[in-house]
C-alpha cells in the first residue's frame with residue numbers, strides 16, 4: 001500500500017512537472033531560421049548565457065520529427081562532424097532541454113500547422129554524457145500533460161556508453177540508435193577519437209543483450225566516407241561485428257563539412273555497400289539526406305554564427321567526462 005502511494009505521488013509529480021515545463025510562456029529566442037526546399041526547418045536558438053544550439057524539424061512521409069541537441073558542442077570530436085570539430089562547451093540543463101523542445105514544436109506548428117509526432121536526440125552533443133538531464137527530459141516527453149509521445153517514437157542517438165545504455169534499456173524511455181561508423185576499434189579511434197574510452201567490444205556485448213520489445217531492432221548508424229570505411233571488406237567486417245545483435249543498419253552519405261577532407265563515396269558506392277550487407281543477410285537502408293541546401297549537417301549553422309560572433313564570451317560550465325563514468 002505504501003509502495004503504491006509512493007508510485008502514485010511520483011506519477012502525479014511527473015504530470016505536474018510536464019504541465020509546467022510544457023507551457024509556451026517561456027520559449028527560447030530564435031537567432032536564425034532556415035527553411036529548406038524539402039521542408040526541413042533549422043533553428044538556431046539562444047540560451048541565457050549567450051550560447052547557441054541547433055534544432056531541426058524534418059518532414060517524413062507521414063509525420064513530423066524534431067531533432068534536438070543535448071549539449072553545447074560535443075567532446076567526442078568525430079572528424080566528419082562540424083560540431084565535433086568545434087569543441088565542447090557544456091551540457092544543457094533540464095529546463096533548457098524542455099525549452100528547446102517547446103520552441104521547436106511551437107515553430108513547427110506556426111509554419112506547418114502540425115505538432116511533432118516523433119523526436120530524435122541526434123543534434124549537437126552526446127546525450128548519454130548528459131544522462132540525468134536527458135533521462136528526466138525523456139520522462140517528461142512521455143508523460144501525460146506534456147507532448148505525451150510514445151517512447152517508441154523517441155530515438156536517442158549515441159556513440160554507446162554501455163552503463164548508461166543498459167539503464168536506457170531498463171527505463172524504456174526511448175529506442176537507441178548507435179553511431180557506429182567504423183567496423184574496427186582502430187578505425188573508430190581514428191574517426192571518433194573521443195569514443196576510445198568506451199571500447200567497441202563492450203558496446204557490442206551490451207547491444208547483444210539489449211532488451212527490445214516485439215520485432216523492434218537497434219538502429220546502427222554508419223556514415224559512409226569515401227576511401228575511409230566504404231569498401232567491401234568494411235561491409236564484411238561490419239556484418240561480422242554485429243553478429244548476434246538485432247540490428248538494422250542506416251547508411252548515411254557523409255555531409256560535406258568545411259575544413260574536413262571527408263566526402264561521400266557517391267550514390268553508386270553507397271548502393272553497392274547496401275547490397276554487400278544484404279548479400280550477407282543483414283538489413284540495410286540508405287538514409288535520404290534532408291535539407292542539403294540549408295546545411296542540415298549538425299553544427300554548421302552554429303559554426304557560421306560563431307564565426308560572425310567571435311567576440312561573444314563563452315562560459316565553461318564543467319566537463320561531462322567527469323559525470324559519465
Ligand code: SF4
Nearest residue numbers: 074077078081084125
Ligand atoms: S557526430 Fe555526434 S558524437 Fe560525433 S562529434 Fe558530432 S555530435 Fe558528437
